[in-house]
Structure formats: structure tokens, C-alpha cells
Amino acid sequence: MENSINPPLDTPFKQDVYNGLTAFPKHLSSKYFYDANGDKIFQAIMNLPEYYLTNSEFSIVQENKEKICVLFAENTPSFNLIELGAGDGKKTKILLAHLNNIKANFNYLPIDLSENALKQLESSLAEEFPNIHVAPKCGSYIEALETVAFNKNNKNIILFLGSNIGNMLFPQAIRFLKRINSLMHKNDILFLGCDLKKNPQLILDAYNDKSGITASFNMNILQRINTELQGNFNIENFKHWEVYDPETGTAKSYLVSLKPQQVTIAAINLQVHFKAWETIHTEISQKYDHEMIQRLLEEAGLKIVSKFGDKQGYFENYVLIKK
Ligand SMILES: C[S@@+](CC[C@H](N)C(=O)[O-])C[C@H]1O[C@@H](n2cnc3c(N)ncnc32)[C@H](O)[C@@H]1O
Known part of the structure; x- marks a missing residue:
């Protein structure tokens, strides 16, 4: 980032857009x-x-909610259920309903970078689970987690679902889990969702659907720059492109410039030139095999208490504690 930029890069979004679009190759974060x-x-x-x-x-x-909730609620009179990147809470609500049924004593603390997602989640929870104490926190994973009450007297359960860990490359995922580990106490749990390596075609299709919805999701980052930073991206001049490397297990999303073009982003005083077929890398969706998961957890100092998988062997959820 350059400090001399006028107007100043006074938000993380401005800084990241400036840095990402002046880098080679260009990139923007999927967050x-x-x-x-x-x-x-x-x-x-x-x-x-x-x-x-x-x-x-x-x-x-759904199929393991009883076992999962027992692990969450055991050895403590009450606990904090903290969720990183909660989104609309679709899967978490299964656990909330079951914890309610077994009369568990807990607070739910969803964390998300999207203020809109948190507001919608909060209002749907007030309707569906009026008795659950919900304390949403808007912010980035670790920064928000650090501000959440982590006290020794209350067990903390950290949910990290949806294979959000896959948005990080392997070394970054290790650093991230190490940091979470350092915030956890002895009795705390990390409940982690991991997407597994499988038929490469299935993985590619998941990020490259025929109806073009994923393409519009990818393009939304340009729309956001247009709306929030007074950019003039013409969305039609870009193409969504997905690749999956079955060797590394990394799926990558790109936006490809269909022609030479110049884009202005007024709020950060930036002119960006694109050559024809130049790319903006926008997302990583890392897939794991058991050896990689083992190494990830080993490096992060986490121990598996229990693991759950689906019938097709596509996805796994791990109950983890500090070693
Ligand atoms: C792929 S969605 C998954 C939502 C939910 N966990 C699920 O499994 O359905 C990712 C969510 O994480 C949030 N998110 C992404 N990066 C984030 C970050 N660095 N800090 C906080 N939230 C983030 C997004 O706003 C979004 O709501």
C-alpha cells in the first residue's frame, strides 16, 4: 500500500482493492x-x-446432531457457541434447535464480515429461537474472535463450517488454525468442516454451474467496487473462469478480461489497465485428503476427538481440541 495516495486508503476494502489491482498478477479477496x-x-x-x-x-x-451436541455441552454448566463466517446459519440452526431441545445453557455468537448477513441471521433467529441469547459480531474472523469473551470459566465452542477453511491455501490455513488454537482453553472445541478431494469433475462443476449463478457471484466483487468505490467496471467485459488441480486439490476462480480495457476506481484514484485475457484471481477453494488434514491438524497443534462424514464421502466435520 502507498501512503501518499489521495484520497487515502482508509478502509481495508480500499487498501485490498488498491493492492490487488496494482499487483501482478492481479487478485482480489473472496471475502x-x-x-x-x-x-x-x-x-x-x-x-x-x-x-x-x-x-x-x-x-x-442432521444425522449426528445428538452426538455433536453432547460433545459441545459436556463437562460444563454453560458455553459460548461462536461461529466464524456464520452466513445464514442454515446448518447451525439444526444444532441450535437440538441444543434448545436438550435445554442446553449457551449463548450464540455469530461472527461475519457481512453486516447484512448478520442482521438477517439475527432477525431470523429472533423469530425461530426467541429464547436463545444471540450476540452477533461484525468483523473479520480472528479480529472479531479476539474481542469475543474467551474466559476460562465458560467453555467455548468455535464453529467453522462450509469449508470456509478452504478459502485459504495450506500454509495460511495452518497459521489460521494455530492462531485459533492459541485462543482456545483446555476444554474448548473447534468444530471444523472440510471438503474432500473427489471426482475432479464434481468439484469443477460446483464452482462452474450451468445456470451461471457462480459466475454472477464472482462478478459481484466488481459490482461492489463500482457501487462502493465509484468504479466503472463493465461486467460484460469479463468472464468467470474456474480451474481445479486434482494434484494439489486447489480450485481457483478467476475473472478474465475479454479485451484490452481501462477501468477507473474514483474513490481510490486508480486507473487500472487490463490486457486482453488478463486475469484477476478471486477465490481459492482448497480440497483435502486425510493425509493433508492430518498434517494440518498436527502443525496447528489440534487433536481429533471425533469425526463425522457423509454417506458419499464428500465432506467431513471434525471435533477438535488443543493437544
Ligand atoms: C461460504 S459462506 C459460508 C457460510 C456458512 N458458514 C455456511 O457454511 O453456510 C462464507 C461466509 O463467511 C463470511 N466471511 C468470509 N470471509 C470472512 C472473513 N475473513 N471474516 C469474517 N467473515 C468472513 C462471508 O461473509 C460469508 O457469510
């Missing part, structure tokens, strides 16, 4: 997909036949 429009598109993605992730994890949580 900026989610505004009111992006949240709505992501809900449509979760209903796509190609997007197996949600159904797989939904079935795991």
Missing part, C-alpha cells in the same frame, strides 16, 4: 463477495444441484 447482493447469490448457490457442499454438511449435522 469481498459478500454484501447484500452477494449474500443473496450465495444462498442461491447453496440450492444449486452442483453445489454438493451444503447438502453434504447439512446431512452430516
Whole structure:
């Protein structure tokens, strides 16, 4: 980032857009997909036949809710249920309903970067679970987690679902889990959802649906720049492109410039030039195998208490504690 920029880069979004679009190759972070429009598109993605992730994890949580909730609620009179990147809470609500049924004593603390997602979640929870104490926190995973009451006297359960860990490359995921580990106490639990390596075609299709909904999700980052930073991206001049490397297990999303073009982003005083076929890398969706998961957890100092998988072997959820 350059400090001399006028107007100043006074928000993380401005800084990241400036840095990402002046870098080579160009990149933007997938965390900026989610505004009111992006949240709505992501809900449509979760209903796509190609997007197996949600159904797989939904079935795991549904079929194992009793066992999962016992692990959450044991050895403590009460606990904090903290969720990183809660979104619309579709799968979490299964756990909330069951915890309610067994009269568990807990607070629910959803964390999300999208203020819109949190507001919608809060109002739907007030309607569906009026007795649950909900304390939403808007912010980025770790920064928000650090401000949440982490006291030794109350057990903390951290949910990280939807394969959100897959939005990080392996070394970054290790650093992230290490940081979470350092915030956890002995009795605390991390409940982690991981998407597994599988038929490469299934993975590619999940991020490249025929109806073009994922493409519009990817493009939403340009729309956001247009709306929030007075950009003039012409969305039609870009193409959504997805690749999946079965060797590394990394799926990557790109926006490809269809022609040479110049884009102005007034709020950060930036002119961006695109060559024909130049890319903006926007998302990583990392897939794991058991050896990778083992290494990830080993490096992060986490121990598996229990693991749950779906019938197709697509997805797994881990109950983890500090080593
Ligand atoms: C792929 S959605 C998954 C939502 C939910 N966990 C699920 O499994 O359905 C990712 C969610 O995490 C949020 N998110 C992404 N990056 C984030 C970050 N760095 N800090 C906080 N929230 C983030 C997004 O706003 C979005 O609501």
C-alpha cells in the first residue's frame, strides 16, 4: 500500500482493492463477495444441484446432531457457541434447535464480515429461537474472535463450517488454525468442516454451474467496487473462469478480461489497465485428503476427538481440541 495516495486508503476494502489491482498478477479477496447482493447469490448457490457442499454438511449435522451436541455441552454448566463466517446459519440452526431441545445453557455468537448477513441471521433467529441469547459480531474472523469473551470459566465452542477453511491455501490455513488454537482453553472445541478431494469433475462443476449463478457471484466483487468505490467496471467485459488441480486439490476462480480495457476506481484514484485475457484471481477453494488434514491438524497443534462424514464421502466435520 502507498501512503501518499489521495484520497487515502482508509478502509481495508480500499487498501485490498488498491493492492490487488496494482499487483501482478492481479487478485482480489473472496471475502469481498459478500454484501447484500452477494449474500443473496450465495444462498442461491447453496440450492444449486452442483453445489454438493451444503447438502453434504447439512446431512452430516442432521444425522449426528445428538452426538455433536453432547460433545459441545459436556463437562460444563454453560458455553459460548461462536461461529466464524456464520452466513445464514442454515446448518447451525439444526444444532441450535437440538441444543434448545436438550435445554442446553449457551449463548450464540455469530461472527461475519457481512453486516447484512448478520442482521438477517439475527432477525431470523429472533423469530425461530426467541429464547436463545444471540450476540452477533461484525468483523473479520480472528479480529472479531479476539474481542469475543474467551474466559476460562465458560467453555467455548468455535464453529467453522462450509469449508470456509478452504478459502485459504495450506500454509495460511495452518497459521489460521494455530492462531485459533492459541485462543482456545483446555476444554474448548473447534468444530471444523472440510471438503474432500473427489471426482475432479464434481468439484469443477460446483464452482462452474450451468445456470451461471457462480459466475454472477464472482462478478459481484466488481459490482461492489463500482457501487462502493465509484468504479466503472463493465461486467460484460469479463468472464468467470474456474480451474481445479486434482494434484494439489486447489480450485481457483478467476475473472478474465475479454479485451484490452481501462477501468477507473474514483474513490481510490486508480486507473487500472487490463490486457486482453488478463486475469484477476478471486477465490481459492482448497480440497483435502486425510493425509493433508492430518498434517494440518498436527502443525496447528489440534487433536481429533471425533469425526463425522457423509454417506458419499464428500465432506467431513471434525471435533477438535488443543493437544
Ligand atoms: C461460504 S459462506 C459460508 C457460510 C456458512 N458458514 C455456511 O457454511 O453456510 C462464507 C461466509 O463467511 C463470511 N466471511 C468470509 N470471509 C470472512 C472473513 N475473513 N471474516 C469474517 N467473515 C468472513 C462471508 O461473509 C460469508 O457469510
